[in-house]
Amino acid sequence: MPASTTIPRAELHTHLGGAVDPPILWSIAHRQGIRLPTKDYWEFEAMITMAAHDHNRSLNEMNERFYKWTELIQSSPEAIQESVASVIGGGYRKCNLVLQELRFNPMFRNRSGERDLDHIINAALWGLERAILEYPTVKAGLILMMDRRLTREQNAIIVQKASKYRGKGIIGVDLAGPDRRSFSMAEVAPLFQRAKDAGLGVTVHCGETGDLDEMRYVVREIAPDRIGHGIAAARDRRLMDKLAEAGTTLELCPTSNLKNRMVRDVRELKRIIGGLLAHGVRATINTDGPELYHTNVHKEGEFLIKIGALSRKQIAQCNQWAFDASFIRR
């Protein structure tokens, strides 16, 4: 058993599109006869994971370069079942994730309507069940994601599906995707209320790209249980007060923020994370996509200790907050 597997850990923020081991996706792509731009495995691996000194200029670029391929390969019931099972089992083996919440957008897994959403979601749930049968000490749940690039109607369908499968392994809803002028948070706000009424957990990607106004709106009007990233709050004391008071938990993804240039450098990252915790904001440490960024929750913790952002005791506290803020069996 590797040293990284001695502490029981929880991860709340992982995207399925960045979490599957490349050789597994390579096999799935071949089995489905998907025409890839390369016939060489190593070129494929380089296509779907980020090299050590590689950066994206924006979330748009990240989506275009990486998720475009992984989402296409995962767009069938068979593929999504195998993907989900492999991530949950892998998380347990690699860093003792005894609790894992995994998120994906079913609308980006149905080949523009060619595949049936219910089949995709059911297959994902079966993948989850399979993983739990194989690793019975693990608790896991799936979060269905809405997206800024989808229409309000499409996002409403995602919330409706999440409600339908609540209690069967779907534990919450999220909203992600790069900033879009056409997108209105006010338009989707009632959808989050529907999710809450259905007993689902609510998390929202915001305060990642630096849009502080949007994050203030989310905290005030949507009042989610958790926020994906939320690092912009470090610039606003009143917002940090509100998060601390409400007990809203942030899902921090340090390496992802550096790779996507959401923070300038390690110094800025240190200042943000240190500031949030010093202000009483609850934060958890996550990967966003362990395979995409070559990381895991254990490595993220060690990295934060190495750069002096957090102490080992604080990392343990963040891990405890992750267990506390989980949507599983609420």
Ligand SMILES: [Zn+2]
């Ligand atoms: Zn994310």
